[in-house]
Amino acid sequence: MTYPSMNFLFYFLFVVMVFWIVPKNLKMFTLFLSSVFWVITWKLSWAYIFLGVSLFNYLCLYFLSNKEGQRNIFYSFLLIVNIIFFGVFKLGKLGHFHLETPYGISFFMFIHMGYIIDLWRSNKKFEIENVFHFLSMPIFFPLLMGGPIVRGREFFPQVNQLKQFSIHHILDGILIFAFGFAKYFYLSKELVYLNKGFEHMMMEKSFSVIIAMGIFGTFQAFVDFSSFCDMGRGVAKCFGIDLAVNFKALYYAKNPNDYWQRWNISLGTWIRDYISFPMMLKWGRKINQNFILILSFILVGLWHGLTLNWLVFGLFNGLIVVGYNFFIKRHPTPMLGKVFVLLIFIGNGLLQRAGFLSDLVLLMSSYKPWNPGDLSLFGMLSDNLHRKFIYFTLFLFAFEFYQEKRKDSDWFIKLNVLIKAFLVILFLYWIVSGLNQGQFIDDVILPPAYFRI
Secondary structure: OOOOOHHHHHHHHHHHHHHHHOOHHHHHHHHHHHHHHHHHHHOHHHHHHHHHHHHHHHHHHHHHHOOOOOHHHHHHHHHHHHHHHHHHHHOOOOOOOOOOOOOOHHHHHHHHHHHHHHHHHHOOOOOOOOHHHHHHHHHOHHHHOOOOOOOHHHHHHHHHOOOOOOHHHHHHHHHHHHHHHHHHHHHHHHHHHHHHHHHHHHHHOOHHHHHHHHHHHHHHHHHHHHHHHHHHHHHHHHOOOOOOOOOOOHHHOOOHHHHOOOOOHHHHHHHHHHHHHHHHHHHOOOOOHHHHHHHHHHHHHHHHOOOHHHHHHHHHHHHHHHHHHHHHHHOOOHHHHHHHHHHHHHHHHHHOOOOHHHHHHHHHHOOOOOOOHHHHHHHHHHHHOOHHHHHHHHHHHHHHHHHHHHOOOOHHHHOOHHHHHHHHHHHHHHHHHHHHOOOOOOOOOOOOHHHOO
């Protein structure tokens, strides 16, 4: 079940109803069971993997809580074991492993490793009272597929003090979910067909087609990722749990540094807090900080996948950020930041396409400054950009422009309760009428490629 499917909608409504009916001491158990069942709908073996790794870490940390000495050695050992787990899962489809990597394994393992490092740094005992709290955090179904990479200090205080039922939880959660659902329905599916059209046009060796592929490719990735994260945050909000915003409007980024404070925010802060800053503090005087920055971006790329495309993706972004920081000191102008953001938009949209590097070699070997592909591009765009797509894109730009001005991603949930109730009714009416017209019958079988990692 994926978020924008009818199966998930009915499942989500059922779980929310049960969650608020059961006694308080059973609420977390309800979330745990619903998360396990959600994983099982994908594959039973994946549930074994997720629960096995979580239970292993729980037992190791429980054992550690009763030991006074040699904690640093034990933490190091546990962290290394989790890195090995992560490497095996990421290499599952390569070599002779033939292991089908579970969806969301990157989010799952980084949640575990971050929690272990936080405990190591704080030098505290393992204090989670309920095993279901610990087991639920990394497989909590509103965040496993779309993020963010949650931290224990953000998650456990909320589940240890679950709020009493409030109609605001339900209304706010449905509104956040509805925005992500509409974004996916009106934009993502259209962008998939549009980008397939670009792939067919690549052999025309048109420079304008390559530029369009990059821009629309990044836009599709942003729509996919942000819509799934919004839907996940909306589901969690219905349980009274707040998840952090993980993607913000990229097209309003002022420079590359600002861009990477909007794209997969939790991944960027995880790499910063657990890898970049510690390396700078320990070896900052011996190693050039730009090298550490580039290395951090390479790790961001490899987090997505252990392929040449993602390696170049990380290297490309690291060089762009370092290059911008170098030039802005000598030519301080806002336009320079916009130019570098445009380069990121084009480059990232191309590098996220599997096999693009090999296609690029063929294209550049016989590239011509102008060819008929430059004209056919406009025809293809006019044929594929439907009115609903254009209208909702303009609405999205305006909505997020207002969001930028207010500096509040969820400003709409602060509306009057009657207005929120009216908007929720409109959303439910849209869903029901869409079902009657057969709009949502084609349930999504797979999440976007980004979340299958």
